[in-house]
Amino acid sequence: MDFEQMKTAFLERIDNKELINATISQPRQKSNEIKRVKMKPIELKGVYHIQIEYQYERILKHENVLLEKFSEVFELLLQQFRQVHVQFTNEVIQIQLSKKNKVLWKGEKSKTPKSVDLSHNRKKQYLLDESTPYPFLIRLGVQTEDGKIKKQKYDKFRQINRFVEFIDDSLDHLPKNRQIRILDFGSGKSYLTFALYHYLRVEKGLDIRVTGLDLKKEVIDECNQISQDLQYDQLEFLVGDINDYNDETSVDMVVTLHACDVATDMALARAVKWGAKVILSVPCCQHELNRQLNSPALEIMTQHGLIKERFASLATDSIRAEILSLVGYDTQLLEFIDIEHTPKNILIRAYFTGKKPTIEQHARYRAFTEFLSAKPFLQNELREFF
Numbered sequence: 149m150d151f152e153q154m155k156t157a158f159l160e161r162i163d164n165k166e167l168i169n170a171t172i173s174q175p176r177q178k179s180n181e182i183k184r185v186k187m188k189p190i191e192l193k194g195v196y197h198i199q200i201e202y203q204y205e206r207i208l209k210h211e212n213v214l215l216e217k218f219s220e221v222f223e224l225l226l227q228q229f230r231q232v233h234v235q236f237t238n239e240v241i242q243i244q245l246s247k248k249n250k251v252l253w254k255g256e257k258s259k260t261p262k263s264v265d266l267s268h269n270r271k272k273q274y275l276l277d278e279s280t281p282y283p284f285l286i287r288l289g290v291q292t293e294d295g296k297i298k299k300q301k302y303d304k305f306r307q308i309n310r311f312v313e314f315i316d317d318s319l320d321h322l323p324k325n326r327q328i329r330i331l332d333f334g335s336g337k338s339y340l341t342f343a344l345y346h347y348l349r350v351e352k353g354l355d356i357r358v359t360g361l362d363l364k365k366e367v368i369d370e371c372n373q374i375s376q377d378l379q380y381d382q383l384e385f386l387v388g389d390i391n392d393y394n395d396e397t398s399v400d401m402v403v404t405l406h407a408c409d410v411a412t413d414m415a416l417a418r419a420v421k422w423g424a425k426v427i428l429s430v431p432c433c434q435h436e437l438n439r440q441l442n443s444p445a446l447e448i449m450t451q452h453g454l455i456k457e458r459f460a461s462l463a464t465d466s467i468r469a470e471i472l473s474l475v476g477y478d479t480q481l482l483e484f485i486d487i488e489h490t491p492k493n494i495l496i497r498a499y500f501t502g503k504k505p506t507i508e509q510h511a512r513y514r515a516f517t518e519f520l521s522a523k524p525f526l527q528n529e530l531r532e533f534f
Contacts, residue, residue, distance in 0.1 A: 170234035191266035335360030417529035442521040
């Protein structure tokens with residue numbers, strides 16, 4: 149199927165009002181401000197529209213497009229993105245476009261045809277559909293056997309989907325011609341580790357090998373049993389500490405979630421030394437700077453223990469992000485989950501680009517750390533890279 153045939157086939161099904169939902173992703177240019185586009189049909193005042201949700205780095209914008217105008221919008225989107233994942237009423241289709249618009253089209257017929265929901269205020273569409281049973285979510289107690297999200301686990305389901313979005317955004321930065329090596333430090337009960345494996349291996353069909361590392365043997369044993377039961381043959385869990393894990397010389401993605409205090413920095417340092425292309429880290433219990441903080445100009449804040457703790461936490465993650473930028477990563481601090489669910493809601497996302505920092509960047513970093521009297525553990529761990 150060539151590019152024009154693909155467009156025709158896609159638009160015919162849109163015109164037939166078969167669309168359930170679609171996600172367009174993988175920007176062709178890294179500078180593209182729009183990171184992902186989602187689409188769904190809605191009915192406004194009795195008229196059929198396609199609602200398009202543009203996902204920028206920090207905001208969402210919506211546009212409601214009449215059916216007869218949709219082809220123009222779709223044409224523009226295909227110029228900006230390389231992947232389309234679409235759920236039609238009777239088939240799920242994955243479209244991948246090369247730089248020269250060579251088309252890879254994969255279709256899988258749905259066992260049970262889905263009905264189109266045109267209501268304007270329906271529930272959020274997730275990369276992991278909340279009406280689809282997933283074996284790993286059932287085993288982990290998030291879903292019932294028939295695929296319904298347990299009421300008390302809905303926040304966990306939202307967190308898992310948010311994490312999967314970050315994984316999806318990282319695809320362009322992972323190798324395409326060999327097995328992808330992924331490490332998860334402090335994997336715990338491994339909700340997100342299983343989600344990562346499912347999405348990359350089962351949904352995307354990528355060749356990956358994933359290791360989860362945690363100190364609790366009973367948790368590791370349980371996770372390994374679940375992995376075996378699900379036949380996740382390239383997912384393993386080991387008992388161990390970040391400092392003691394020396395089995396790798398090169399890793400593609402490092403995930404560290406809620407590693408306490410400088411354990412996060414240890415994991416970040418390991419990731420950099422391994423040459424990880426993708427780092428996803430949700431820090432926890434940032435005490436190091438709190439102990440070092442000595443800045444008279446900030447005493448109006450730091451005289452209050454609660455405020456000092458929060459400021460030190462934000463400053464610590466800002467320093468971590470800046471250090472990663474100084475050693476060649478494109479780094480951002482993003483909201484992981486809504487702050488009403490947990491105060492530990494900042495995710496550090498870093499993609500290796502190899503870009504050299506400027507003298508001004510180094511000067512800005514030194515000025516900030518000196519102002520706070522900060523001697524960051526991560527800086528010391530990565531001193532050879534500065």
